[in-house]
Amino acid sequence: DKADIGVTGLATMGRNLARNFAHHGHVVAVHNRTESRTTRFMEEHRDEGAFLPASTVEEFVASLERPRKAIIMVKAGAPTDAVIEELAAVMEPGDMIIDGGNAHYMDTRRREAALRERGIHFVGTGISGGEEGALNGPSIMPGGDAEAYKTLGPLLEDVAAKVDGVSCCVHVGPDGAGHFVKMVHNGIEYADMQLIAESYDLLRQALGLSPQELSGVFREWNQGDLESYLIEITAEVLGHTDPATGKPFVDVVQDQAEQKGTGRWTVQSALDLGVPVTGIAEAVFARALSGHPEQRAAARSLTGPSGTAGDSGLVEDVRRALYASKIVAYAQGFDQMAAASAEYGWDLNLGAMATIWRGGCIIRARFLDRIRAAYDADPNLPTLLVDPTFAQALEEAQESWRRVVATAATIGVPTPGFSSALAYYDGLRRDRLPAALLQGLRDFFGAHTYRRVDREGSFHTDWSADRAERSA
Ligand code: NDP
Numbered sequence: 066d067k068a069d070i071g072v073t074g075l076a077t078m079g080r081n082l083a084r085n086f087a088h089h090g091h092v093v094a095v096h097n098r099t100e101s102r103t104t105r106f107m108e109e110h111r112d113e114g115a116f117l118p119a120s121t122v123e124e125f126v127a128s129l130e131r132p133r134k135a136i137i138m139v140k141a142g143a144p145t146d147a148v149i150e151e152l153a154a155v156m157e158p159g160d161m162i163i164d165g166g167n168a169h170y171m172d173t174r175r176r177e178a179a180l181r182e183r184g185i186h187f188v189g190t191g192i193s194g195g196e197e198g199a200l201n202g203p204s205i206m207p208g209g210d211a212e213a214y215k216t217l218g219p220l221l222e223d224v225a226a227k228v229d230g231v232s233c234c235v236h237v238g239p240d241g242a243g244h245f246v247k248m249v250h251n252g253i254e255y256a257d258m259q260l261i262a263e264s265y266d267l268l269r270q271a272l273g274l275s276p277q278e279l280s281g282v283f284r285e286w287n288q289g290d291l292e293s294y295l296i297e298i299t300a301e302v303l304g305h306t307d308p309a310t311g312k313p314f315v316d317v318v319q320d321q322a323e324q325k326g327t328g329r330w331t332v333q334s335a336l337d338l339g340v341p342v343t344g345i346a347e348a349v350f351a352r353a354l355s356g357h358p359e360q361r362a363a364a365r366s367l368t369g370p371s372g373t374a375g376d377s378g379l380v381e382d383v384r385r386a387l388y389a390s391k392i393v394a395y396a397q398g399f400d401q402m403a404a405a406s407a408e409y410g411w412d413l414n415l416g417a418m419a420t421i422w423r424g425g426c427i428i429r430a431r432f433l434d435r436i437r438a439a440y441d442a443d444p445n446l447p448t449l450l451v452d453p454t455f456a457q458a459l460e461e462a463q464e465s466w467r468r469v470v471a472t473a474a475t476i477g478v479p480t481p482g483f484s485s486a487l488a489y490y491d492g493l494r495r496d497r498l499p500a501a502l503l504q505g506l507r508d509f510f511g512a513h514t515y516r517r518v519d520r521e522g523s524f525h526t527d528w529s530a531d532r533a534e535r536s537a
Pocket of ligand 1: 141
């Protein structure tokens with residue numbers, strides 16, 4: 066008679082999520098601003114389970130079992146605020162509003178605080194996996210308070226993807242933690258895709274391999290360390306022939322990457338937190354560079370090499386460079402989650418984040434088991450790079466990695482992902498960084514002071530006079 070859960074917003078994601086709940090035996094209330102969408106939903110899916118269609122928000126809320134649980138799956142931003150307000154106006158203390166859209170975590174923090182005042186639990190929830198995932202089991206990253214999770218959690222865990230019998234849903238942490246983690250997931254996805262794209266580009270240019278041949282290379286890579294959804298679909302896309310022209314599909318697609326903004330959000334947040342997520346940043350910037358056709362047309366007159374290089378050994382080199390760079394990109398993303406956890410008091414369990422990304426979401430990969438194992442072994446790992454398994458992988462990969470970056474530079478193929486990952490690796494492991502010189506310069510022009518390696522305290526050198534040093 067009453068619904069276990071409700072979904073408002075029946076576009077691609079909401080529709081499939083509602084069906085997923087119903088397929089798992091839950092009674093689902095469904096609602097959409099424009100009623101025709103609800104009507105169509107019922108026409109198409111009523112046989113799949115128990116749905117309670119509602120034409121108004123009041124009816125929708127009234128059809129929910131207490132404590133009421135309403136998932137919002139509408140456009141992020143102002144539409145989400147509007148729907149929250151409509152729901153909250155007719156809800157009661159103890160009820161739950163779950164935002165499953167791609168909200169910015171700062172919006173989620175704001176909304177959670179405002180609704181808490183009114184006694185309503187607000188659970189900002191990251192959902193990854195696109196329309197397929199929503200239907201068959203996404204990766205679910207709920208934030209909000211632990212009390213809400215007690216009754217909501219089992220429902221979400223039920224419809225999430227499962228890997229080795231473990232649900233890809235866990236209570237991430239309070240307020241905006243879920244949406245933050247979803248954001249970083251997307252940022253890592255950008256980095257992962259950029260590295261794959263560089264691998265393809267370099268091998269195609271250096272060895273003259275065709276997209277068909279490269280499809281085979283990626284298919285083979287998917288059998289090893291790199292096994293992942295993204296590598297698998299890379300083989301699919303590269304192997305696809307455009308039916309209209311008979312050309313490789315990848316050659317008829319305009320080479321200007323678009324973005325919806327979560328990668329940019331990740332980098333903006335990382336800048337604020339002071340975490341060097343160079344892999345994600347380079348990926349966001351590489352997309353931005355591709356999207357400047359006028360500059361690119363003008364720059365075609367600039368000179369540079371464009372030859373071939375290497376032999377079949379380069380394929381294995383690139384595979385290793387890709388793996389090493391991927392480790393770096395993930396290490397940076399996990400650093401960002403650790404930093405946010407400290408900043409906002411979220412107490413994130415990093416190993417659990419790797420666990421819920423193993424299935425359902427876009428970056429699902431075997432690799433995430435290794436990250437989980439690394440945090441299981443040492444929850445306070447200063448960086449994933451020093452986990453013994455990853456440290457060894459980096460050691461094994463690094464000759465190849467350096468050859469790949471050198472080859473790319475020599476023949477003029479841009480590999481910002483590979484290059485910056487290697488620079489990060491070398492930067493972190495370096496005994497002395499030139500930051501010492503930077504400090505000297507800062508003190509010279511701005512009296513910004515510096516610390517010494519041999520004594521406590523801050524110091525300033527009187528650069529314009531006798532160059533005597535004094536305590537600052
Ligand atoms: P859209 O983002 O395209 O949003 C369409 C839905 O929003 C419709 O139901 C529409 O209702 C509703 N809507 C828009 N404005 C309002 C408003 N002011 N008041 C009430 N309802 C409104 O739908 P998607 O299914 O693609 O995505 C839903 C959410 O999930 C988004 O936040 C998206 O970022 C996120 N997401 C999407 C993924 C994807 O792969 N598409 C993956 C993961 C998350 P109406 O029919 O009346 O216009």
